[in-house]
Amino acid sequence: MPPTSVPGHSDTTYETTYDTAFPRDESAPRAVYDAIRDELLLDGRSRLNLATFGTTWMEDEARLLMAETADKNLVDTDEYPQVADMEARCVRMLADLWHAPDPARATGCSTTGSSEAAMLAALALKRRWEHRRRAAGRDTERPNIVAGANVQVCWKKFCSYFAVEPRLVPLAPGRLHLTPEMLAQYCDDRTIGVVGILGSTFDGSYEPIADLCLALDGIERATGHDIPVHVDGASGAMVAPFLDPDLLWDFRLGRVASINTSGHKYGQVFPGIGWALWRDKEALPADLVHHVDYLGGEMTTFSLTFTRSASHVAAQYYTFHRYGHEGLRRLHLASRRTARGLAAGIAELAPFELLTDGSELPAFAFRLTDRAHARGLHERGIALAMRARGWQVPAYPLPAGVSDTWALRVVVRTGFTPRLAALFLDDLRQAVRTLGGAVPGVVGELEELVPAVG
Ligand SMILES: Cc1ncc(COP(=O)(O)O)c(C=O)c1O
Numbered sequence: 001m002p003p004t005s006v007p008g009h010s011d012t013t014y015e016t017t018y019d020t021a022f023p024r025d026e027s028a029p030r031a032v033y034d035a036i037r038d039e040l041l042l043d044g045r046s047r048l049n050l051a052t053f054g055t056t057w058m059e060d061e062a063r064l065l066m067a068e069t070a071d072k073n074l075v076d077t078d079e080y081p082q083v084a085d086m087e088a089r090c091v092r093m094l095a096d097l098w099h100a101p102d103p104a105r106a107t108g109c110s111t112t113g114s115s116e117a118a119m120l121a122a123l124a125l126k127r128r129w130e131h132r133r134r135a136a137g138r139d140t141e142r143p144n145i146v147a148g149a150n151v152q153v154c155w156k157k158f159c160s161y162f163a164v165e166p167r168l169v170p171l172a173p174g175r176l177h178l179t180p181e182m183l184a185q186y187c188d189d190r191t192i193g194v195v196g197i198l199g200s201t202f203d204g205s206y207e208p209i210a211d212l213c214l215a216l217d218g219i220e221r222a223t224g225h226d227i228p229v230h231v232d233g234a235s236g237a238m239v240a241p242f243l244d245p246d247l248l249w250d251f252r253l254g255r256v257a258s259i260n261t262s263g264h265k266y267g268q269v270f271p272g273i274g275w276a277l278w279r280d281k282e283a284l285p286a287d288l289v290h291h292v293d294y295l296g297g298e299m300t301t302f303s304l305t306f307t308r309s310a311s312h313v314a315a316q317y318y319t320f321h322r323y324g325h326e327g328l329r330r331l332h333l334a335s336r337r338t339a340r341g342l343a344a345g346i347a348e349l350a351p352f353e354l355l356t357d358g359s360e361l362p363a364f365a366f367r368l369t370d371r372a373h374a375r376g377l378h379e380r381g382i383a384l385a386m387r388a389r390g391w392q393v394p395a396y397p398l399p400a401g402v403s404d405t406w407a408l409r410v411v412v413r414t415g416f417t418p419r420l421a422a423l424f425l426d427d428l429r430q431a432v433r434t435l436g437g438a439v440p441g442v443v444g445e446l447e448e449l450v451p452a453v454g
Contacts, residue, residue: 047420051411052392052411054262055264055268056413057413058319065311070311073307090313098250100280101251105280109275110273111260111304112305114152114261114262116274118154118232119304122155122164122193122195124283128257129193143164144165145167146169146227147167147169148171148197149171149400150200152201152234167191168400169182169186173402176203176402177203178197180215183215187219188223193230194227195229197234197236198249199360199363202407203365203407204365231258232260234274235261235361235363236249243336258278258279261274263316266328268331272309338421358412361411365410367379368382378406379395382432385434393410396409
């Protein structure tokens with residue numbers, strides 16, 4: 001029987017021929033548990049997955065809290081007022097961390113991740129733009145949003161799901177993210193906002209949020225268009241406050257209307273939580289927030305989903321209190337040091353060159369040199385060879401404008417120790433050597449490319 005179509009699965013996803021019909025009979029709990037556990041051994045080992053920004057290590061106490069709160073429904077604030085209050089406290093703590101002018105007036109919510117948070121923030125931008133246009137007696141057709149072509153796919157989803165034109169500024173060699181001088185060509189009176197990315201998914205670099213805001217100030221002076229900024233801080237909004245406190249990127253900039261982050265990235269919680277914050281109540285139009293009364297009390301909801309387990313909010317509240325500012329600084333500094341050290345080690349291997357060096361997000365991208373390409377090596381081959389050793393390192397073409405260039409990316413998170421980094425580097429040397437051996441006639445040249453291997 002051909003595999004069933006499952007949106008979200010890649011063409012290369014492994015599909016078995018099991019379970020083509022709904023199970024008929026019951027089975028013993030232990031037998032089912034053992035069978036599933038055995039099968040899951042075939043999945044990758046999450047700590048060796050250098051492709052993901054998602055948290056793969058948490059303390060036992062946090063895991064326990066998650067298990068103990070899994071049965072609570074986060075949206076039922078009447079039944080579970082404590083966990084609801086913890087969510088509100090996390091919003092206040094983030095508002096303080098991101099320098100909201102008055103953290104008590106900032107508004108925000110937890111989400112399933114940055115994708116949902118980004119969509120809620122973008123919906124608020126769109127609704128605010130519509131209100132302004134209607135108040136001025138103008139049409140609300142053809143809104144657009146401006147961002148670099150390096151946006152994460154959630155922004156393309158937002159545009160296609162909510163009928164907003166994506167104006168994605170192409171990249172260029174040496175310019176791998178959005179820069180201020182590009183904005184004037186792309187923004188107009190139908191621009192609902194500009195997205196600045198703090199921590200590009202493709203190479204870990206920070207976009208210059210303060211300079212983007214300055215450029216928009218200039219555009220407002222020249223044209224009268226007052227265009228707000230949303231910061232997609234999926235990773236960086238939980239890194240920069242601890243490692244780069246002087247970097248201006250958050251609500252200290254008057255033009256920044258909203259920020260999203262993933263609690264499940266550098267917020268140290270297992271996958272399933274994000275946050276969206278608005279600088280003040282005016283930035284989130286009231287007509288986007290809905291009221292429900294069928295769970296026992298009167299409650300408000302602004303989300304793309306409804307029922308969710310409370311366990312991620314409990315775990316986030318744990319990590320904020322467990323680590324505090326100093327603890328997160330210590331953890332992220334260790335990751336950044338490991339990333340920079342590993343990047344420097346890779347830069348010394350002749351077949352590779354760095355695109356970034358791990359000094360912003362603790363993540364970096366690198367590629368094979370033209371010389372190595374000419375000798376038959378390709379980033380996909382390197383990724384496959386590393387996979388054979390258990391490492392997951394993605395190989396992908398860069399976005400529009402530089403899509404001829406392929407990159408490999410390493411994301412360093414808590415749990416990826418300097419020792420694992422040293423083993424990774426050894427395996428990378430070995431991968432080049434093995435692949436070189438597989439390409440007829442180039443072994444000698446590759447030996448010369450990787451002097452440290454020989
Ligand atoms: C910059 C950026 N935005 C948004 C997302 C989507 O985040 P999530 O997976 O939490 O939905 C990511 C994920 O890597 C990202 O890097």
